Amino acid sequence: NLLVIGSSNTDMVVQVDHFPKPGETLLGGDFFMNPGGKGANQAVAAVRLGGKVAFIGKVGKDIFGKETLENLLREGINIDGISQDEVHPSGVAQITVDKNGENCIVVASGANMALGAGDMEKNSKLIHQAEIILLQLEIPMDTVSLVVKIGNEAGKKVILNPAPAQALDDEVYAGLFAITPNESETTLLSRIQVKDEPSAAKAASFFHEKGVKVVVITLGAKGAYLSAGEYKGIVPAPKVHAVDTTAAGDTFNGALAVGISKGISLREAVEFANRAAAYSVTKKGAQSSVPRLSEIE
Template sequence: MSQTESSAPRTDGILIVGSTTADLTTFSHRLPSPGETILGDDFTLVLGGKGANQAIAAALAGGSAYMVSCVGTDLFAPMLTDGLQQAGVNIEHVAQVPGPSGIAHIRVDDSGENDIVMVPLANAALSAAQIDAAFLARASSSKVLLTQLEIPWALTQHAIRRAHECGLIVILDPAPATPLDEAIWPLVDIVTPNETEASRLTGIVVSDADSATAAGRWFTARGAGHALITMASAGAILVSETATQHFPAIPVVAVDTTAAGDAFAGYLGAALARGDDLADAISQAMAAGALTVTQRGASPSLPQRAAVEALLDVYAGVAH
């Protein structure tokens, strides 16, 4: 692996259980209407998937990232595994299964907004046994679990339960949003929906800080430790059972919002894994997400830790 380990055992690892995809992205002035064909401006083919993006972000943030996922046997597979390794992600628990790798078809307009169709394919082959093997090998050297909803929900639940049993900090990015078994919320330390996902999960239309707070309280009332509602240029709202805190956005010019949430989750997980307090970890995550939207693509847009720290320094100077 490209990431070296010291002789002393580390206990600050991040386990990422989730999806790996080949991202096929088109860029155009606007998104087409149903049934319409338009001419685009550019096309990219890169490593993506919410799980892989979060793993890469965690590794770029300086964390020991252990990916648990599946890729296929198609021509995309080497691009996916090589991309993870080159970013410093441990792929011992990435399995190769017969058939095609997962695919995400992404469309991006000139404002940076996107829509995505994700086809799981190989990601659907992930198993509880594979997750168990990863926990057996890595839970003792890890502090955080990152997981999402681009793998079968039963397996996301399984990973959350295992992480909770092992005493890991459980961070759930509930995307793509779908109704979830409410028994899982007491096992989740931090849930990180954006405004759209929070609206779909809670039934509360999130449009401002007050509605985000109400949505956050929906999660904490069901047992989640913290709800962290992200709202793009409106910043983020952190809700616990007893308090609410607003984190302002760092103003940037958005080119492509793909993977911004994944950068946020990866940097949040890496910061908590190395012992930073939650407020500092969120500030780092906000800066990582802000930098990500200034570049095109999924994994290629994820920022290096030095760039995140530099942006935080600049923003702190401006803010004061």
């Protein structure tokens, strides 16, 4: 049983020729809407890749929240832990993409930032049923700290994808089974610039010294650096033609959690995550690019 506690958003995307300057009104391309949010993306990845997944999160009492619930339910995720906030609107991300594929994103977190201690208490049954808890940093840090503490005390494996990167307390590190930063998140947290295997090993030592058991640093097209008792080194990703790297990290994390929940070795779990994430970069969009198990086997 895998439990994702995190954010859900609706991505609102417009293609532009160039980014507008302050005060400028721009006519863009056709608008399109996509389900997103790191928590929801990772939950969708996990369920499509064969996991049994529950989600704890918060949406607003609006059309976007309703769509989010329907979407996650359709995917086969247990949504009993998602509540509708009376005050805050659902999370929304306004995304503009220019002709070079660069993006500018503004996230209005809304209800995601209202996910708190009361919600964890209400859903303590879901938390206790889980074997693995997967977290990101698009919900309040106090909630993340609380979940790490509860999860750890109950003997759960807590995996933190520290994205978007923020400084973490020592108690959070000490309660983690695994941490999964990308290169820039690793640099922000450890102050070590990751560029090759030796620097990744140094950054991994930083996390281990804080008490994290398993360190997985994702390295884009290169794959991921795994550091755990049994294995230290780069696990390469399959070579693919990259089209859109949106949600590569989310696919990786959802897949990694599934691998760990199935009890395969960590090295095999990282290989599986690389395979799923590499597949996702060959397709456009966030959840639309996440593969099903049959597609990567």
